[in-house]
Amino acid sequence: MAGISGRMSTVIKAKISKMLDRAEDPGETLEYSYQKQIELLQNVKKGIADVVTSKKRLQLQSQKLEQSVVKLDTQARQALSAGNEELARAALERKQLAQSELQGLDQQVKELEGQQASLTENEKRLRAKIEAFRTKKEVIKAQYSAAEAQVKISEAATGVGEEMADVGLAMQRAVDKTENMRARASAVEELEKAGTFEDLTQLGSGSDDIDRQLHELTSSGAVDDEMAKMRAELGSGGADKTPAIEAPAEATAETEESR
């Protein structure tokens, strides 16, 4: 059991030796390695900032969708109590779509939080190794002859180089994942732009193109169930019932008042 194989290790070793081969003079090698390390550290910081930006964007979208869910629910109740079943159905279909998008977004926000935490750990570790390397670099330059220094540099640079390669890998994986999420966030934005979660009363009752697509997207069984539930709640509305029914009854009351 000597040495390592595996693609991961091979790639890392190749990167380190490339870095060491850049300069002939040990002093130069040291400075060059150190420069590279500092550059990478800056990149990691940028990478973390990117993850935070993506996370904030998703959180903002998530908030908007939450508002849409509440709005569409209220509209469905209004429509149903006014006897407009078709409009109520359209609102519920949109609500369902918004809810499923919301679940996806929340999951992604969690994933990004995890990535942010682990990249921050990576950054901390790399920073500690670079600092150790910096100290060692000065010792090597002061105390060793050129030939001896070469060996010592190699040792120190391999350790820190491995960390650098690993941070690079962690960043690459984070970027890949964030890109996938961006695609999803854009898809939600498209739906928003198309007015999917907009005020239904301005669109008229479910007859436009969006509605036809929504019929296909949402399972009508779930919409039927929610309609039935809502109908039952509205039917018993006004009376003093459990808190679960109270909220919609209030919403209806408010609507009546505002008219």
Add this chain to the structure above:
Amino acid sequence: MIVRISTEDQFELSDDHAERLNELDNAIVDAVAAGNEDTFKKLFDEMLSLVRDDGTVLADDDLRDSEVILPPPDLSFAEAGEEFQGDGLIPD
């Protein structure tokens, strides 16, 4: 022996663990070759747990390099096909 879990940390392990690690490595190669994803997941998790639970985390400013580098914990089965083949991560 120093083992790195990619994107995670470096750990120091005793030689007994090295042997167990090698066994797991070979078993994973077999599972991947057989296209058995469930077995791969189970064994890979066991491999990671072995290193995390029985190893000691290396200090952040320790500049020693790793003898074995394990792939990242979120490795997909497709990626595993590239890592775990032939002798696996650890040559026999």
